[in-house]
Amino acid sequence: MENNPTGNFINQYQLNNGTEDSGRDTLRDYLVILRMHWVAIALIFAAAMCVTIVYILTATNYYSTTTSIKINKPQESILSSSIFTDFGGQQADRFIANEIDLMQTYPIRQKAAKFILDTLQTIEDKSALYYLYSDPENISQGFRTVESMAKLLSDIVAIDQKRGLDVVTLVAESPSPIEATIISNLYARAYSEYSLELSRKDLTNTISFLVKEKDRKMRDLNNAEASLEDFQKRSGLINLDVQSEQLVNSISELDKAKGYAQVEITGNQTKYNELSAEIKKIDPQLVTFLEGELSGKYVTDLQAKISELELQKSIELSNTQTQAVRDKIIGDYEQRLQPLRNSLNEKVMKLEEALYVQTPEERRELIQELLLAGVQRSESKSRLNIISGMLGKYEREFSLLPSQALELAKIERQRLSSEKLYLLLEEKYQEALINQNARIGNVLITDPARVPSQPSKPKKTIVLLAGVLIGLGLGFGYAFGRNYLDRSIKNPEEIEKKGVTILAWIPSIDTLKEFKGGSPDELVVLNKSTSTAAESFKALRTRVQFSKLEEKPLKSILVTSSIPGEGKTFVSSNLASSFAIDNKKVLLLDCDLRKPRLHNVFAADRFPGLSDYLFSHVELEDIIRDSQNENLKFITAGTIPPNPSELLGSVQMKKFLELLENKFDMIVIDSPPLISVTDSEILFAVTDGGILVAKAQKTPIDVVMKSANTVNNINPRNFLGCVLNDFNVKGSYGYYYNYYYYYSKPEQKANA
Structure with a gap:
C-alpha cells in the first residue's frame, strides 16, 4: 500500500481549498444570519447588561498606592581592582531588573510582612482594614501569619521600572486606602533595609x-x-x-x-x-x-x-x-585597553545569561x-x-x-x-x-505613597461600556458561530477527502471513561488490552506494518503532530506497546527535547536520557529503561539542551539510531510538533516512516495539510499516513458508532 503521489496530493488540496474559498458568506448572508437570530442576540445582550449592572453595584472598590524608589548602582568592592568598565549584570537596565527580582524574593517579602503586620495591628479602627485578617470575610478567624502575608504580597504588590530611569515603582492594592498606603511604603522600607x-x-x-x-x-x-x-x-x-x-x-x-x-x-x-x-x-x-x-x-x-x-x-x-x-601615558594605555575590556564584558554578559x-x-x-x-x-x-x-x-x-x-x-x-x-x-x-x-x-x-481619595478600580464607566460591547459581541458571536465554517477536523473522512491516508482513529478517552466507569491509564494497550482504544492501536500496528512493502523492513517510525496537545506521546507510547505485545523487541525513544513528556507516562526520571548520551555523559545501558512489558524499553529525553535541532541532526544521532536498529526490532520515536520547530523534519529524513497525529475537534484541517505537504516534500514514500486521535465516537454517526458499540457493549455485559 503506497501513499498518493505528491503531485496528486497537492492538486487535490488546492482544488478543495478553491471550493472552500468560493463558498464563503457574502455581506447579505451575514445580514440574513443576524435577522434570523435577533431574538437570541437580544437575550444575550440583556443578560450581559444585567451581569454588568450587578457587578457595578456589588464589586468591591480597590485603592491603589505607589511608592517610588531610586536605586543607585552599588560601589565596587574595596578589594576589587576589576578590569571591567561595567560588569555585565550591573549595566543600568539589567541591574534594575536584577534588583526587581530581588525585591520579589521571599526573604524581602517576609521582612515586609513583619513590618506591615506590626503596623496594622497598632491601628485603632481595624474594621477599615482588609488584608490584615486571615479571612477578610470572617474577621473572627484572627490576623494573618507572617508567612500568609508574605505569600499574599506577591499577588497584591506590583513592581516595575520606570522606562529609561533607575527608578522603580512599587504599587499596592487593597480595599482599604490606609492599608494600601502602609503596604506600599513598608515594602519599600523592607527592601531598603535589606539592601x-x-x-x-x-x-x-x-x-x-x-x-x-x-x-x-x-x-x-x-x-x-x-x-x-x-x-x-x-x-x-x-x-x-x-x-x-x-x-x-x-x-x-x-x-x-x-x-x-x-x-x-x-x-x-x-x-x-x-x-x-x-x-x-x-x-x-x-x-x-x-x-x-x-x-x-x-x-x-x-x-x-x-x-x-x-x-x-x-x-x-x-x-x-x-x-x-x-596624562599622556594614561590616555595611550586606555585607548589600547578599552576594546579588550569591551570584549571581556561581552563574554561575561553571555556567561551570566547562560547561568x-x-x-x-x-x-x-x-x-x-x-x-x-x-x-x-x-x-x-x-x-x-x-x-x-x-x-x-x-x-x-x-x-x-x-x-x-x-x-x-x-x-x-x-x-x-x-x-x-x-x-x-x-x-x-x-x-x-x-x-x-x-x-x-x-x-x-524618593516618593512615598499617600492615602488615595478615589478607588482605582473598578472603573464603572469603562465597565459599563465593556458590558455593552461584550453583550453585542457575544450575541453576534453566537449568531455567526453557528454558521461560520469550523475548520477543525470532525471525522476521518475530512482527512481522506484531502488525499491523505488515515491509518486509524483512536476513540476519545472521555468516551471510554463513560462506558467503562473509570479513569484509564495512558498506556491503554497494556493496562486495558480489551478496550476499543487498545483495539484501535492494534489495527494501527497492522496497517503500519503493511504500509510499506519494500525489501528493507520498517524499523524506525516517527510519530509527530502539527501543533502541541494533539496526543503524539499518547499515540507513540501505545503504538510501541502494541508492537511489544506482538512479541517484538521495541524501543520507545523520546526525541522531544523541548517539552518532553514520555517520562511522565512511565513515571520515570527525565534524565539521564537521549541528550545526556549524545553529549557522552552516560553510557547506552544507563539510558535504556524497562517498562511493565519485557519487550518494551524506553529512553527519555534527558537534560534539555540549548540546541535541540543541531543535536538531532548531528552525526552522533544518526549513528545512535543505527546502533538501536541493530538491537531492536522496532523503534518508535516521539518528536516535537512540525509547525513549531524543525526537529521533526530532521528526524523524518533519517527514519523509515512517519505518522502524523491530528486531534478531532481541535486540529485545523489547513494545519494538517500544511504538515502533510511538509513531510511529503521531504520524502513522500516515508509518509505512512495520519492518525485521528480523541475521536468522539458517540458524538459521531454511521459505522463509527456501530463499530464502537459492537466491541464495547458485549464486554460491558460480560463484566456485568
Whole structure:
C-alpha cells in the first residue's frame, strides 16, 4: 500500500481549498444570519447588561498606592581592582531588573510582612482594614501569619521600572486606602533595609580581612627597616646610585602589585568558596560549568593582555611625576585597553545569561555574586602570573649589580615593597572604614505613597461600556458561530477527502471513561488490552506494518503532530506497546527535547536520557529503561539542551539510531510538533516512516495539510499516513458508532 503521489496530493488540496474559498458568506448572508437570530442576540445582550449592572453595584472598590524608589548602582568592592568598565549584570537596565527580582524574593517579602503586620495591628479602627485578617470575610478567624502575608504580597504588590530611569515603582492594592498606603511604603522600607544590611555585611568582612593583612605587612616592614639599618651600620653604604635606585623602585612597584594580587586572590577565593558552597546545594553542575568557562582560553587570554597593559601603565606612571606625561601615558594605555575590556564584558554578559537560565529567580543574586567573585579571582591570578613574568626580567638586571650594592638593593627592595603594600592596604582599610560609617545604602525612597481619595478600580464607566460591547459581541458571536465554517477536523473522512491516508482513529478517552466507569491509564494497550482504544492501536500496528512493502523492513517510525496537545506521546507510547505485545523487541525513544513528556507516562526520571548520551555523559545501558512489558524499553529525553535541532541532526544521532536498529526490532520515536520547530523534519529524513497525529475537534484541517505537504516534500514514500486521535465516537454517526458499540457493549455485559 503506497501513499498518493505528491503531485496528486497537492492538486487535490488546492482544488478543495478553491471550493472552500468560493463558498464563503457574502455581506447579505451575514445580514440574513443576524435577522434570523435577533431574538437570541437580544437575550444575550440583556443578560450581559444585567451581569454588568450587578457587578457595578456589588464589586468591591480597590485603592491603589505607589511608592517610588531610586536605586543607585552599588560601589565596587574595596578589594576589587576589576578590569571591567561595567560588569555585565550591573549595566543600568539589567541591574534594575536584577534588583526587581530581588525585591520579589521571599526573604524581602517576609521582612515586609513583619513590618506591615506590626503596623496594622497598632491601628485603632481595624474594621477599615482588609488584608490584615486571615479571612477578610470572617474577621473572627484572627490576623494573618507572617508567612500568609508574605505569600499574599506577591499577588497584591506590583513592581516595575520606570522606562529609561533607575527608578522603580512599587504599587499596592487593597480595599482599604490606609492599608494600601502602609503596604506600599513598608515594602519599600523592607527592601531598603535589606539592601543596606547586605552592603554593610560585605564591608565588615572586608575590614576584618584587611586588618589581618595590614598587621602582617607591618611586621614585614619593621623587619625590613631593621635589616636596612643594620646593613648601613656594617657596610657604611647609605644610598644606591640613580640607576640602581630606579631599578629597585620599579621592582618594588611590581612586588607591591604582586603582594596585593595575592591579597586579592585570598579574599576573592574565600568569598568564592562560600558562595560556591551555597550554589552546590542547588545545582553542583553550575559551579563546574562556571569553572570551565572562566578557565577557558578566550577569557584567560583577554585577562592576561589587560593585566599586562595595566601593569606596564603602573610602572611607567611610577617613574614620572609630571602630570602632562602621566596624562599622556594614561590616555595611550586606555585607548589600547578599552576594546579588550569591551570584549571581556561581552563574554561575561553571555556567561551570566547562560547561568540565569539554569537558576531559580530567588537565587539569581547569589549566582551574580559568584560569577563576579570568580571573574575577580581569575583576573587576580592572571595579574599575578603577568607580574611574576615581568619580575623575572627585572630580576636578571637586578642580579648584575655589584655585590655590595646588590645586598643593599635587596634590602631596600624588601623595605620599599613592604612599605608600598602596607600603605596600599592602609588606604583600602581607611576607605572601608569611611564607607562603613557613611554607608546609607544604594536605595532611596524618593516618593512615598499617600492615602488615595478615589478607588482605582473598578472603573464603572469603562465597565459599563465593556458590558455593552461584550453583550453585542457575544450575541453576534453566537449568531455567526453557528454558521461560520469550523475548520477543525470532525471525522476521518475530512482527512481522506484531502488525499491523505488515515491509518486509524483512536476513540476519545472521555468516551471510554463513560462506558467503562473509570479513569484509564495512558498506556491503554497494556493496562486495558480489551478496550476499543487498545483495539484501535492494534489495527494501527497492522496497517503500519503493511504500509510499506519494500525489501528493507520498517524499523524506525516517527510519530509527530502539527501543533502541541494533539496526543503524539499518547499515540507513540501505545503504538510501541502494541508492537511489544506482538512479541517484538521495541524501543520507545523520546526525541522531544523541548517539552518532553514520555517520562511522565512511565513515571520515570527525565534524565539521564537521549541528550545526556549524545553529549557522552552516560553510557547506552544507563539510558535504556524497562517498562511493565519485557519487550518494551524506553529512553527519555534527558537534560534539555540549548540546541535541540543541531543535536538531532548531528552525526552522533544518526549513528545512535543505527546502533538501536541493530538491537531492536522496532523503534518508535516521539518528536516535537512540525509547525513549531524543525526537529521533526530532521528526524523524518533519517527514519523509515512517519505518522502524523491530528486531534478531532481541535486540529485545523489547513494545519494538517500544511504538515502533510511538509513531510511529503521531504520524502513522500516515508509518509505512512495520519492518525485521528480523541475521536468522539458517540458524538459521531454511521459505522463509527456501530463499530464502537459492537466491541464495547458485549464486554460491558460480560463484566456485568
